[in-house]
Amino acid sequence: MGEFELIRRFFATAPCAQGGEGVALGIGDDCALLELPPGEQLAVSTDTLVAGSHFPLQHDPFLLGQRALAVSTSDLAAMGATPIGFTLALTLPDADETWLRRFADGLQRMAAQCRMTLLGGDTTRGPLTLGMTVFGRVPKGLALTRAGARPGDLLCVGGSLGDGAGALPLVLGERPADGEAAEYLLARYWQPQPQLALGQALRGRATAALDISDGLLADCGHIAQASGVALCIERARLPLSAALHERLPADEALRCALSGGDDYRLAFTLPASERAALQTEFPEMAVIGRVEAGEGVHLYDEQGRELALAARGYQHFG
Incomplete structure (x- = not known):
């Protein structure tokens, strides 16, 4: 042929x-x-x-x-x-x-x-x-970009994080892929759902946005750099699925959410005044932190202490 x-x-x-x-x-x-x-x-x-x-x-x-x-x-x-x-x-x-x-x-x-x-x-x-x-x-003039986040904005994501990375050992045959939790994670890896409706709803509302492909920390770093601000993430507010919790220990699930990649959820910054209406339209949306003056991405624990960051995300030539 x-x-x-x-x-x-x-x-x-x-x-x-x-x-x-x-x-x-x-x-x-x-x-x-x-x-x-x-x-x-x-x-x-x-x-x-x-x-x-x-x-x-x-x-x-x-x-x-x-x-x-x-x-x-x-x-x-x-x-x-x-x-x-x-x-x-x-x-x-x-x-x-x-x-x-x-x-x-x-x-x-x-x-x-x-x-x-x-x-x-x-x-x-x-x-x-x-x-x-x-x-x-x-x-014209309404495209979402990585620049534009402002101190005082909320940092949000479009849904649960870490599922794609959590599925990878199942995809590679390194762990058994049985049960409903495994089925859910595999679907998140092989059939990610582009958040088109959410992206269109963010026009004129969000101040910056991107999709999470290389890991939350790495991709939020792009917003921080393009906008000239600091993004502050609260560990306790990260949305993790029940399936991810079921299949992985807590520390591994957290690593998947922060740096695993393959989520294809939207991460965006939003004025606080826009939150209530958008949350009604998209219940899976989660506020995970805030935008402050400064630079870089920072992670805080439940007591407000900043945590050291190791691996931030996937890089082909890293």
């Missing part, structure tokens, strides 16, 4: 490749053409996922298809953008039809959930690598 037959059979004919709102021309030409309503800006983000680094060599391609698009779409959520579509650059060691069908089905599932159109891409031979570029639209 050649490259163009592969594209036609598994991607060009997929439901998610048949156009959508904002797509004037999709898959099949040299470029896709996108249309934006007046007064809106284009949000673009690219992710590369490499087998053995971002996902295990042994995996279910259906789940991989879901995860690959979800983690990229999470970047649109972090900017408060409405999804339009995505491109896929797929590098494969060989054209395994069974793998391709499962992967394409998983990709379709997440594309439908996120209302994303497959716009095009490329296929090549080599070590298994997925290159995802996602496109969204956001009203």
Whole structure:
């Protein structure tokens, strides 16, 4: 099976490749053409996922298809953008039809959930690598960025932390993956849910935002640096799921929440006046600290004592 037959059979004919709102021309030409309503800006983000680094060599391609698009779409959520579509650059060691069908089905599932159109891409031979570029639209002047947090703001997250990292030993087969808690954690790893509705609700409300991919401490550090402030996290307020508590000792669960990565929840700073209304709309949202004058990220225990920080998060070249 050649490259163009592969594209036609598994991607060009997929439901998610048949156009959508904002797509004037999709898959099949040299470029896709996108249309934006007046007064809106284009949000673009690219992710590369490499087998053995971002996902295990042994995996279910259906789940991989879901995860690959979800983690990229999470970047649109972090900017408060409405999804339009995505491109896929797929590098494969060989054209395994069974793998391709499962992967394409998983990709379709997440594309439908996120209302994303497959716009095009490329296929090549080599070590298994997925290159995802996602496109969204956001009203001019309302995109969420990492700069803008102000002293006095609340530091918030969109839900429980540490579940993705807590699932990793299960994904790798290092621990038994039986029971409801394991099932929940595995779903959080393979099927993260981009917080698109929350991101859009934060437009005009949050002062800074990003999605948590490399660990809470590391990613909050980006907000602190871009905004020129200090972010103060209260350990007792970190939201940890019952499943994470059930599967891991307390200290390991805390480490997963602080520096484990793979959460794909939004972290954002918010004026206190906005909290009540937003909490009603998104009950899973949690306030985990505050913004102060200063710099860096600081962690405090239940008595208000600052704790030393060791590993802050994942770095490819760290």
